[in-house]
Amino acid sequence: MAHSTRPMTDWRKAKLPVFAFLAPATIIYTVFMIYPLLDSIRLSFYTSVSGGDLTFVGLDNYRTILGDPGWSATFWNAFWNNMKFFAVHMLVQNPIGIALAAVLSLPQLKLRNTYRTLIFMPTMLSVVVVGFIWQLILSPVWGVGPEILDIFGLKSLFGPWLGKEGSALITLALISVWQWVGIPMMLIYAALLAIPEDLVDAAVVDGASHFEVFLHIKLPLVLPTIAMVSILTFVSNFNAFDLIYSVKGALAGPNFSTDIMGTLFYRTFFGYQLQLGSPTLGATVASLMFIIILVGVLFYLFVVQRRLSRYQL
Amino acid sequence: MYKNIRKDDASRAVIVHAVLLSYTLLALYPVFLIVINAFKTRKGIFSDPMGLPGPKTFSLEGFTKVLAKSDFEVYFFNSISVTVITIGIVLLLAAMAAWAISEYEFPGNTVLALYLAIGIMVPIRLGSVSILGLIVDLGLVNTLTALVLVYVAQGLPLAIFILTEFMHQIPKDLKEAARCDGVGEFTIFFAIILPLIRPAVATVAVFTMIPIWNDLWFPLILAPGDGKQTITLGVQQFIGQYVTDWNAVLASLTLAIIPILILYLIFSRQLIRGLTSGAVK
Amino acid sequence: MADLKLDQIRKSYGAVDVLHGVDLDVKDGEFVVFVGPSGCGKSTLLRIIAGLEDITGGDLMIDGDIVNTKSPRDRGIAMVFQSYALYPHMSVYKNMAFGLKLAKTNKAELDERVRNAAKILQLDALLDRRPAELSGGQRQRVAIGRAIVRQPKVFLFDEPLSNLDAALRVQTRIEIAKLHQKLKSTIIYVTHDQIEAMTLADKIVVLNAGNVEQVGSPMELYHHPKTRFVAGFIGSPAMNFTRVTITAVEPGRVTVQTPGGKSAVLPFEVTTDHIGTEVELGIRPEHMGLDRAGELGVDGEVEVVEKLGDSVYLYVRLANGDRVTLRAPGHCRIKIGEAVSARADAAAAHLFDRNGQAFAKLDCPEEYSAME
Structure with missing residues (x-):
């Protein structure tokens, strides 16, 4: 975010234009983004009595969600599921993204752009479509899954992964990885391209093999990008909803084993089965999500980013 | 050899x-x-x-069924309208704001830039409860306008950030030459700056478009009603309803995939250039 | 330390040939400079020697071994890059130690070699700094230090001074010359700057469009350029050229007619079949003078005067429209618009045929042929 060059023209020379240029964006952004965020936090301190009137209840909603045995079990279940969901992304998506980026940035690679375009393709599809694609492929009814595994002689490993409590969440996370791996790949690839060729040549002359060049020169130089990709992953994972909802519905079955913060928020807000929806409790869940994301972002800004200096290349 | x-x-x-x-x-x-x-x-x-x-x-029985039992063409039209209109508004408003922030020194310049950047990291979904309330109050439930307003707010922060970075690189001389010739500030923006930021426009358009086109959340809570579904929501509802009809399910997925695939293959060059341009660091 | 031999080295990228068969012998301990205009292939040739580019044809020998397919690390070379290419995330110490570390050199030896190099280059106090915290000149020294610690058989320098300001460039040039004397190593140095080439080299290789134009000592190139290209490239300001017609030929003497219509007899060995053809006559600005005697003369009007202190360059327009540069002593008071008449010795002339090849010059006085 280096604003190396400062603004140059004194605004007083052009008062009206400055205001006119800024106002539309600032107003829409404030009304439809900042105000709702703040208002949601405000709502989390209220409860709605019948008729829609709001009563201030302090931290009661938070006590309910974190303290009430039923609610707290649900909340922590969603939270830990979400952490697992994030962990799978960190452990699978980012390493694969880095590896693909490293391979794609090898010198003299033919068909580089073709590979890049094709591998990025799933990222363009809607999460809903991706969810259904894999639901069909993994469906024991259809039998494509076992048939593909059979090619590698692994047919016996096949199971109804999406349907089993133990494997549903991991499977969904892997589906998400399959879709989104293009993003870390692209961002890291771009960072790798920004490394001057001279630096790589110097390392080669110094006696480094391709792998050593990657390990000692390229990887340290793209660490800030990897950190940025990680925080983007964190935010989007704790904000995820579409995939679980389209494959598993709002109930995030089986037996809430795929419930994450996004689906919990939706159910709390709109209700499900016999449970009535509650905007104020929904706002409370949203505020808790906000806190989680904020902690992550602050950790990134003040701990990770400070330690990783971005080198002038 | x-x-x-x-x-x-x-x-x-x-x-x-x-x-x-x-x-x-x-x-x-x-x-x-x-x-x-x-x-x-x-x-x-x-x-x-x-x-x-x-x-x-x-x-082609799947396709016949899908086309008979749902309004895919309407969903498409909705998705395309919402996406195109949003991109247009985001580009214009973000370019204006980015220009003001990068060009003029005014009190609170840095603070405003930071304020506008909050939305890059904080997902707009977290404000859904109040957004729904707001849309109800405005009488915009089940309208595409509601989606456009929310998506514009969602797209602005990153767009402003990218364009501000880009505008810092426009040579000062260009603007000063124009000012010396007595050109007004609005004319400088529309006639000189807008044409110059064209390379960044592709990047911004990509980052604005992908999350909007694929979004399920806001269509679900703001405009789930008949005739206003986007393609993502439409497919989701259709499959939910005909889940056992494999022909129809496969056909509806294909109908959702193919246009995106074609668009992607046509625009992949610009799109990937946008992603790898290093605009997002 | 090692000798180096290039045998018909060719390089092409697809259908584009950038080197058309380069032959060269570099002796152990020699300082060789590749010089030429940008795009002449000098950097490509250096990168081929380094092993950073594949060879399309021909053989490259270091110490008698063909190294065409050897990777850079097995060639015993070290290279200093134009951009310095210092690893931004490593300290000066680590930058210099990187190559040794990869080679699994034992710690004590590594430390000694790094500290030794640092001492030679006066980097002792900077070992813990990052490249970003160094000045341009310091970075340059780190880049050289990184090469020194590896104790290579051959040092390769790719335009190492081009990112320094003028004063630092002269200073570093001298440092490099001293370093060469101290290390007695084989050095191959690429530059587009002919002054760097003249001052540093034992042997200069002038490259043009992928061909070697001439190989020789600095004075050899200055006094006996084999081609018009070399004549024009070496020397500053550049040699003056004018077209003349050969009217008569005798053994060891040739009579030419200058554009002004005058005749002059020059000491060149020219075959009779050249009679009547146009050739190019070249004279260096410093060999022309206003108060000189000499067989060759031009008259014209001064267009521009450049005062350099110890001397003055006069840019003179001749009657036929040709322009000639000449050097006058610093006290010269000639002004723009004045008519001047300059003269030069016939022995100072260079004569090139239509293909730009020099005719052999005979009976050269010391002033025009001094060799080391």
């Missing part, structure tokens, strides 16, 4: 291509599988799922 090619280089190339090819296959095959099976009879889908549609198995 092959005596001068290092042996390990040749074998390395083989391994590299094997790796990339297998991953490409992993990325594309599932999509390919859905698309080919959409063109088969129900029997064909189950008896030979991995085969291409042949004379015996070819059938």
